[in-house]
Amino acid sequence: MADEAPFQFLHSEVIQYVFGASDSGDAETGRNITKVESMGFRVGQGLIERLTKETSRFKDELDVMKFICKDFWTCLFKKQIDNLRTNHQGIYVLQDSKFQLLSHLSAGKQYLDQAPKYLAFTCGLVRGALSNLGVKSIVTAEVSIMPACKFQVMIQKI
Amino acid sequence: WGREQGRGSQGRQMERNSELFTLTYGALVTQLCKDYENDEEVNKQLDKMGYNIGVRLIEDFLARSSIGRCQDFRETADVIAKVAFKMYLGVTPSVTNWSPAGDEFSLILENNPLVDFVELPDNHNTLVYSNLLCGVLRGALEMVQMAVDVKFVQDTLRGDNVTEIRMKFIKRIEENLPAGDE
Numbered sequence: 060m061a062d063e064a065p066f067q068f069l070h071s072e073v074i075q076y077v078f079g080a081s082d083s084g085d086a087e088t089g090r091n092i093t094k095v096e097s098m099g100f101r102v103g104q105g106l107i108e109r110l111t112k113e114t115s116r117f118k119d120e121l122d123v124m125k126f127i128c129k130d131f132w133t134c135l136f137k138k139q140i141d142n143l144r145t146n147h148q149g150i151y152v153l154q155d156s157k158f159q160l161l162s163h164l165s166a167g168k169q170y171l172d173q174a175p176k177y178l179a180f181t182c183g184l185v186r187g188a189l190s191n192l193g194v195k196s197i198v199t200a201e202v203s204i205m206p207a208c209k210f211q212v213m214i215q216k217i
Numbered sequence: 218w219g220r221e222q223g224r225g226s227q228g229r230q231m232e233r234n235s236e237l238f239t240l241t242y243g244a245l246v247t248q249l250c251k252d253y254e255n256d257e258e259v260n261k262q263l264d265k266m267g268y269n270i271g272v273r274l275i276e277d278f279l280a281r282s283s284i285g286r287c288q289d290f291r292e293t294a295d296v297i298a299k300v301a302f303k304m305y306l307g308v309t310p311s312v313t314n315w316s317p318a319g320d321e322f323s324l325i326l327e328n329n330p331l332v333d334f335v336e337l338p339d340n341h342n343t344l345v346y347s348n349l350l351c352g353v354l355r356g357a358l359e360m361v362q363m364a365v366d367v368k369f370v371q372d373t374l375r376g377d378n379v380t381e382i383r384m385k386f387i388k389r390i391e392e393n394l395p396a397g398d399e
Binding site: 063066070076094102106135 | 235243277
């Protein structure tokens with residue numbers, strides 16, 4: 060079953076719908092990014108709930124992050140995160156060297172400015188998943204060369 | 218750390234990936250209901266987005282399935298139900314209720330993957346939740362020179378026992394070859 064195709068097509072249609080065809084101003088783009096991110100957030104919450112139904116309790120924050128990098132990412136994109144780094148003070152950097160939702164854009168630097176809109180939904184997915192696991196965070200993404208991508212998770216201490 | 222196995226069972230991954238699609242679709246419909254005043258407009262937007270997906274999905278479908286040209290509408294119906302639905306949504310609708318002229322049929326879905334976890338709120342009684350599918354079918358078939366009319370006639374979300382999509386063949390679209398290029 061080619062089950063990743065429907066999501067990929069749907070995702071790009073969502074982006075197309077929210078951002079429209081024309082380039083709008085920065086403020087507008089910011090609002091749209093927030094809109095897509097919060098859609099991702101709700102989806103992430105729903106997914107993690109089903110995914111962790113039968114898993115044992117997490118030891119600590121790092122254990123949760125490992126779960127996101129392995130099981131959650133595999134559920135989303137059929138691969139694990141390629142590299143996880145942390146400063147042990149609440150910042151985690153998740154690197155995907157071939158991020159699926161960027162793979163249809165041409166590699167390299169030409170369309171770099173287009174990248175943020177294709178990352179917002181996934182940032183929301185991660186933030187939503189973490190939030191349901193009791194970890195409050197801010198998730199941002201950056202790309203320097205497509206289709207590699209880094210997601211930065213900043214844990215918000217309560 | 219990269220080589221360790223995750224703790225979840227990998228066997229249910231397929232199912233999980235379709236949950237991603239289903240939940241994302243739900244988030245989209247929710248967003249559209251916020252953005253538009255009435256259900257009619259949401260239905261229209263879903264159909265339009267489906268159409269955009271269909272015209273691109275057909276290429277993916279033909280490449281993966283290596284299916285050639287269909288001889289008639291009956292064969293088209295079978296390919297849609299047994300190959301396309303199976304491939305992308307993991308379900309196989311039955312093909313029934315053919316019109317005597319053979320230009321109209323129904324796809325009956327016992328389980329519609331789009332509506333897992335979904336309940337319609339009372340104030341959306343004209344919303345056709347899965348209308349995206351109509352657009353996808355219309356768009357995909359248009360790319361293989363078939364104009365069709367697609368609509369939902371039964372929906373489990375509205376309390377029907379099954380979900381029924383009615384498809385009607387309208388016409389064959391002639392390819393517009395540039396003059397003198399035959």
